[in-house]
Amino acid sequence: MSLTSVDDRPAPAPRKDTVFVVVDETVIRSVIAGYLRDCEYKVIEAANSDEALVVLRQPNIAVDVLFSDIEKAGSISGVALAQWVRAHRPTIEIVLTRTVSEAAKAAGYLCEHGPAMSKPYEPEAVVEKVRQLLDKRRS
Amino acid sequence: MNWDTRPQAAIQAAASGISSWSTKKGELPVLLIVEDEILLRMATAEQMRGEGFVVLEAANGDEALSLLRSYPLVDAVFSDVRMPGETDGIALAEIVNRYYPRTKIFLTSGVTEPPSIAAAFFPKPYAPNYVARVIKDVCGIPTTL
Numbered sequence: 676m677s678l679t680s681v682d683d684r685p686a687p688a689p690r691k692d693t694v695f696v697v698v699d700e701t702v703i704r705s706v707i708a709g710y711l712r713d714c715e716y717k718v719i720e721a722a723n724s725d726e727a728l729v730v731l732r733q734p735n736i737a738v739d740v741l742f743s744d745i746e747k748a749g750s751i752s753g754v755a756l757a758q759w760v761r762a763h764r765p766t767i768e769i770v771l772t773r774t775v776s777e778a779a780k781a782a783g784y785l786c787e788h789g790p791a792m793s794k795p796y797e798p799e800a801v802v803e804k805v806r807q808l809l810d811k812r813r814s
Numbered sequence: 815m816n817w818d819t820r821p822q823a824a825i826q827a828a829a830s831g832i833s834s835w836s837t838k839k840g841e842l843p844v845l846l847i848v849e850d851e852i853l854l855r856m857a858t859a860e861q862m863r864g865e866g867f868v869v870l871e872a873a874n875g876d877e878a879l880s881l882l883r884s885y886p887l888v889d890a891v892f893s894d895v896r897m898p899g900e901t902d903g904i905a906l907a908e909i910v911n912r913y914y915p916r917t918k919i920f921l922t923s924g925v926t927e928p929p930s931i932a933a934a935f936f937p938k939p940y941a942p943n944y945v946a947r948v949i950k951d952v953c954g955i956p957t958t959l
Contacts, residue, residue, distance in 0.1 A: 701877040702884050705870050719856055722873035726852040733853070808884035 692790060693717045694740045695767075697727040697756065699748035702808045703775055706801055707742070707782050713795040714786035723749030724756045731764055738767050740785065744778075745771040776802050843955045844885065846870045848878040848893035848906065858892075861942035865950075866959025875901025879909065888917050890949050895923035907931045918953050920945070 694716045698704035701722070708718045719738065721727040726749070730736055741760055743753040751759070757769045770785070772778040776798075783798035845867040849855035852873070859869045870885065872878035876899040882888060891910055895903035903921050910919040911931060921928050922945075924938035933952045936945055950957055 701872060701880045705881060705885075708871075709868075720859075720871045721852060722877065726873065729852050730856065736856075812880065812883040 693719065693738050694742050694785065695719045695721065695727065695730065695738045697721045697724065697741065697743040697748065697753070698778070699723050699744060702812065703778065703805050706805050706808065707778055710779075710782050710795070710801050711742075711785065711789075714782075714793075715790040716785070724751045724753070725749040727756055728759065731760065731767075738764065740768045740770060742770045742772075742778075742781070742785070745773050775805050779805075842866060842868045842959065843889040843950075843953065844868045844870065844887060845949065846872060846878060846881060846885075846888045846891045846893075848872045848875060848891060848897070848903070850874050850894060850897045858942050858945075862892075862946060865943070865946040867946070874899040875903065875906045878906055882910070882914060882917075886914060886917075888914070889953050889955070890918045890920060892920045892922065892945065892949065895921055895928050896925060904928050904931065918949070920949055920952075 694711050696704055696708045696711065696718055698707065699722055704720055704722070708720050711718045719730060719736070721730060727743070731738065741757065743756055745753040753771050757771055760767050760769060770781050772781050779798035779801035782801065783794050786794040843866070845862055847855055847859050847862065847869055849858065850873055855871055855873070859871050862869045870881050870888065872881055874897045875893070878891065878893065879901060891906065893903045893906050897903060901909070903923070907919045907921060907928070908931060910917050918933045919931070920934050920936065921932040922936040922938055922940055927935055927937070934948050947957065949955070
């Protein structure tokens, strides 16, 4: 039996409906959340880990995927938030990203495996949109 | 009534994908919700999406300004008055009135009624469907989207 080829993509996520986007940079969060909504996910947004914990501590708020910045945002980092989720909400899938392009790529991947089973547009367009919006803000 | 009174350049910018979420949503009104209480913001945002708005969420006034600078085509801002950070709801309303004249500002508070700088004020707790109706009415947005 041959080994399967090396694939650097994350393991396929089951088709799930609610993505919780925790990103402190407002413009990036809005674009990623908007993209995931275009993919027919229900999307919840939090600006930092403190807000995220308020939501995650509510057992009646269903979350299927936590989509978080890996860096510090709020009083704990994305990594610490992920550890909390593993311990307290173990059914939630965790996606941690470091850069805008990683986030866009991960969002594109979620879309392919999400409710719509397709991407509304390529993840590169997400990165480009973030760049244009940030440029506009600085100008 | 036609609510889309955007300047031609803005419409073109939206059509090019710079300012709208996506071309298919380019025709929907954009509402920016500014609220530091996450559970309230989440619930209101969800209801407003159900009302047909494209909803942007900001956790405080400073985040709201950051979004407005990037998305000047926001039709309406619905903001809490008391929030942490440098920009409270009153300061945000003044900035919106001065620099974003096509954007209507709506305020809410459980504590104080602000000076009359907003298109409408809603004491907390508010009924989101009522808020949606008033915002649509003031902005000339069709009731059913």
